[in-house]
Amino acid sequence: MSTDSGSINKRTQRDYNMGFKLSVISQVEKGELTYKQAQKLYGIQGRSTVLVWLRKHGSLDWSNPMTALPRSKETPAQKIKRLEKELSDERLKNQILSMAIDISDKEHGTCIRKKVLPKQSGASEKKSK
Numbered sequence: 001m002s003t004d005s006g007s008i009n010k011r012t013q014r015d016y017n018m019g020f021k022l023s024v025i026s027q028v029e030k031g032e033l034t035y036k037q038a039q040k041l042y043g044i045q046g047r048s049t050v051l052v053w054l055r056k057h058g059s060l061d062w063s064n065p066m067t068a069l070p071r072s073k074e075t076p077a078q079k080i081k082r083l084e085k086e087l088s089d090e091r092l093k094n095q096i097l098s099m100a101i102d103i104s105d106k107e108h109g110t111c112i113r114k115k116v117l118p119k120q121s122g123a124s125e126k127k128s129k
Contacts, residue, residue: 021053
């Protein structure tokens with residue numbers, strides 16, 4: 001079997017490395033591109049190639065397309081770090097809102113903040129009667 005250089009069929013299918021696939025998936029999942037825009041931008045030939053990558057390597061759960069929820073790929077340490085950041089952000093937000101209430105009370109004479117009185121337990125109420 002001899003093959004001359006003129007009869008070699010060129011492969012039209014391209015192989016993409018994992019880094020490239022994950023980069024495209026990340027852009028699509030963040031909403032920076034639609035999967036069709038990604039295909040056009042990067043010259044991806046197959047119509048469903050990006051969709052296959054999303055199902056295979058993406059962070060969304062494609063088992064039920066109506067409820068595409070992120071899969072939990074976080075390690076416990078990553079989850080702790082994320083939750084600590086969320087807690088820090090919420091504390092900052094609470095502090096800002098508290099300052100806004102204080103400013104409103106001071107400048108406009110409002111009384112937005114409720115006065116919290118300690119609630120007596122049932123046993124202490126019976127003794128006071």
